[in-house]
Amino acid sequence: MTTLTKSGRDAYAADFAALRQGRNGPDLFANLRDSAWERLEAAPSPYARRGNERWKYTDLAPMARVSFKQAGAPARLPEPSGIRAVAPWDDAWTTLVFVDGRYAHTLSRNAGTEVVAGSLASAGPSEKASVERWLTTVQAVDEEHFTLLNTCFATDGAYVRLPDRSATARPVHLLFVSTASDTPRVSHPRALVLAGKQSQAVVIESYVSLDLTDRHHSNAVAEFVLDDGAQVEHYRILAENEHSFHTGNTRVRQLANSRFNSVSFATGPALGRNDVHVLVDGEGAECNLVGLYMTTNDQHLDNNISVTHERPHGTSHQYYKGILAGSSHAVFSGIVVVKPGAIKTYADQKDLNLLLTPGAEIDTKPSLEILADDVKCYHGATAGHVDLDTLYYMRSRGIDFETASRMLIRGFAAEIVEQFRPPALARFIEDVTESMLPGFRFASSGSGA
Amino acid sequence: MPLLEVRDLHARVLNTQTEILKGLSLTLNAGEVHALMGPNGSGKSTFANVLAGRPDYEITQGQVLLDGEDIGGLFPEQRAIRGLFLAFQYPAEIPGVRPWQFLKASLDAIATHRGQPKLSVREFSKVFDAAVEAVGINPELSKRSLNEGFSGGEKKRNEMLQMEVLQPRLCVMDETDSGLDIDALKTVAGVVNAMRDPKRAFLIVTHYQRILEHVTPDFVHILVGGRIVQSGGADLAREVEQTGYEDLVKSA
Numbered sequence: 001m002t003t004l005t006k007s008g009r010d011a012y013a014a015d016f017a018a019l020r021q022g023r024n025g026p027d028l029f030a031n032l033r034d035s036a037w038e039r040l041e042a043a044p045s046p047y048a049r050r051g052n053e054r055w056k057y058t059d060l061a062p063m064a065r066v067s068f069k070q071a072g073a074p075a076r077l078p079e080p081s082g083i084r085a086v087a088p089w090d091d092a093w094t095t096l097v098f099v100d101g102r103y104a105h106t107l108s109r110n111a112g113t114e115v116v117a118g119s120l121a122s123a124g125p126s127e128k129a130s131v132e133r134w135l136t137t138v139q140a141v142d143e144e145h146f147t148l149l150n151t152c153f154a155t156d157g158a159y160v161r162l163p164d165r166s167a168t169a170r171p172v173h174l175l176f177v178s179t180a181s182d183t184p185r186v187s188h189p190r191a192l193v194l195a196g197k198q199s200q201a202v203v204i205e206s207y208v209s210l211d212l213t214d215r216h217h218s219n220a221v222a223e224f225v226l227d228d229g230a231q232v233e234h235y236r237i238l239a240e241n242e243h244s245f246h247t248g249n250t251r252v253r254q255l256a257n258s259r260f261n262s263v264s265f266a267t268g269p270a271l272g273r274n275d276v277h278v279l280v281d282g283e284g285a286e287c288n289l290v291g292l293y294m295t296t297n298d299q300h301l302d303n304n305i306s307v308t309h310e311r312p313h314g315t316s317h318q319y320y321k322g323i324l325a326g327s328s329h330a331v332f333s334g335i336v337v338v339k340p341g342a343i344k345t346y347a348d349q350k351d352l353n354l355l356l357t358p359g360a361e362i363d364t365k366p367s368l369e370i371l372a373d374d375v376k377c378y379h380g381a382t383a384g385h386v387d388l389d390t391l392y393y394m395r396s397r398g399i400d401f402e403t404a405s406r407m408l409i410r411g412f413a414a415e416i417v418e419q420f421r422p423p424a425l426a427r428f429i430e431d432v433t434e435s436m437l438p439g440f441r442f443a444s445s446g447s448g449a
Numbered sequence: 450m451p452l453l454e455v456r457d458l459h460a461r462v463l464n465t466q467t468e469i470l471k472g473l474s475l476t477l478n479a480g481e482v483h484a485l486m487g488p489n490g491s492g493k494s495t496f497a498n499v500l501a502g503r504p505d506y507e508i509t510q511g512q513v514l515l516d517g518e519d520i521g522g523l524f525p526e527q528r529a530i531r532g533l534f535l536a537f538q539y540p541a542e543i544p545g546v547r548p549w550q551f552l553k554a555s556l557d558a559i560a561t562h563r564g565q566p567k568l569s570v571r572e573f574s575k576v577f578d579a580a581v582e583a584v585g586i587n588p589e590l591s592k593r594s595l596n597e598g599f600s601g602g603e604k605k606r607n608e609m610l611q612m613e614v615l616q617p618r619l620c621v622m623d624e625t626d627s628g629l630d631i632d633a634l635k636t637v638a639g640v641v642n643a644m645r646d647p648k649r650a651f652l653i654v655t656h657y658q659r660i661l662e663h664v665t666p667d668f669v670h671i672l673v674g675g676r677i678v679q680s681g682g683a684d685l686a687r688e689v690e691q692t693g694y695e696d697l698v699k700s701a
């Protein structure tokens with residue numbers, strides 16, 4: 001990518017033309033792609049630096065300097081053992097595996113019949129109406145560059161539908177794997193999750209790299225629709241490699257009395273952006289967004305979270321924690337919007353950060369936009385270094401500096417880590433965080449005696 | 450050989466010029482209980498923390514010998530595994546770390562240093578539960594994060610819990626009695642009395658004589674201006690309680 005036009009669209013023009021040329025016959029996404037391409041030109045560019053509130057703390061220049069090819073179908077599929085080595089896995093789960101954005105049927109497994117789970121492209125005639133009704137509608141609350149870009153190149157994706165009143169404790173895992181390649185590639189993972197009335201399910205979404213050094217850009221969009229009374233327990237794992245780029249969009253629409261519980265863990269990419277936007281569009285709906293992000297070295301991770309209350313009696317909680325080491329930079333921009341009429345809304349948001357090194361930097365900006373009366377909203381943020389008095393206290397009990405630092409970091413993370421409930425997922429998160437600890441060293445002049 | 454021997458100790462806060470301890474000398478033999486009293490600002494807490502190795506104090510002159518070994522240059526953890534324990538005046542709150550986890554890590558570190566096997570979780574639980582009962586801590590507290598949301602009294606009881614489990618040879622108690630109600634004070638005194646042992650010594654740092662009504666010290670020292678200005682038996686504490694520190698401050 002040499003120069004960027006105002007919208008950043010031109011860089012993809014040749015790829016888009018090639019995609020159009022290459023498709024024989026109409027497919028599910030044909031019209032959506034064309035429409036997205038038209039709108040992409042007018043959408044605000046994320047690359048603009050001046051007056052760009054939405055990307056204020058994240059300069060995409062390092063990503064713009066890399067020339068990405070659109071990821072095609074992989075020459076050969078990775079070994080299942082290779083995938084299991086880098087991703088959470090449980091044979092008892094229904095797992096849909098996507099390799100470089102393409103559905104890999106042979107690597108996937110459907111462990112139950114309670115839910116409809118498969119690829120969007122192969123969704124049967126009975127699913128057509130649901131898919132057409134909802135696909136790209138949840139993301140469409142605003143015209144955002146990366147969600148539109150995803151749609152421009154969409155050819156497939158994950159599809160999960162929970163029939164009305166269905167309930168399963170068996171997680172559905174949407175696993176997006178990036179493979180190694182000679183040249184940097186971009187893929188566009190996509191998911192559509194439709195939770196029927198009074199349905200209950202666990203959905204895990206994870207992003208991993210098979211290769212530790214491969215440079216790739218995952219531009220993900222996941223849309224969730226929760227019908228009346230639906231309860232979705234959602235987990236999002238971002239654990240791609242340290243050379244990758246990730247722009248992830250989670251878009252949720254909640255109808256009356258539904259509950260969306262989401263726990264996320266993010267680490268890995270050189271530059272990552274985690275957008276979560278929830279529209280509380282039914283009375284009495286509840287939304288809990290919880291997340292842990294860990295960054296080190298030169299990593300940059302930007303969490304852009306919003307919950308918009310459109311209807312009365314809604315509840316939302318945002319609770320995020322960050323652990324920053326090296327000269328990494330993390331961002332938390334959280335906003336709660338309470339629209340006129342959304343009376344009796346309760347909303348809170350909190351972002352707590354632990355900075356381990358003088359070079360680590362956090363920009364945290366929780367905010368409220370309240371346009372209704374009779375609501376209760378709270379927000380807060382903290383950023384602190386490891387407390388020397390606390391370390392001294394621990395050391396005075398015989399616990400050495402290194403062990404004490406690790407206990408403090410684990411302790412800080414525990415509150416979130418404990419919320420990953422599926423056992424195989426909990427083990428994965430524990431393994432990943434433990435393996436990261438040696439790189440999360442606390443640096444201070446007070447480390448000696 | 451004395452358990453603790455402090456010789457002409459001078460110390461200051463790191464990167465400052467003003468000495469807080471100005472030639473403190475003190476000897477504790479195993480089996481003894483010493484009380485160190487003094488007015489605010491006399492250097493009592495500084496002394497307790499210099500003994501424990503707080504990183505932001507520096508010794509500018511003199512020596513601290515534990516079993517004859519100069520520990521003045523050792524890290525706090527190195528002193529702890531040699532058997533020194535400081536009950537903190539203001540114990541730290543540690544989010545996400547349960548009291549038993551913390552204490553197990555501490556006990557493991559000490560066992561490793563001594564070349565002893567670590568206690569199994571089951572063995573440790575027994576020791577821990579017994580100590581919880583002994584110091585009268587609400588068992589619910591031990592399921593929470595260490596010291597987080599604990600009242601002042603609960604924090605002090607928790608310090609006693611740690612002392613009870615770790616069984617240190619030199620127990621330094623930094624104003625453990627301050628801010629305690631009478632029940633908690635009796636608990637603290639009870640732990641000390643139960644732990645009195647020919648192989649162990651206590652240094653009870655306090656502003657008030659109150660705790661000494663429940664723990665009878667063998668020696669009482671008065672610290673004024675960073676030096677011990679008077680030493681005596683248990684009676685000295687009562688005298689000071691009546692006359693106050695003022696005369697001693699003037700004559701120092």
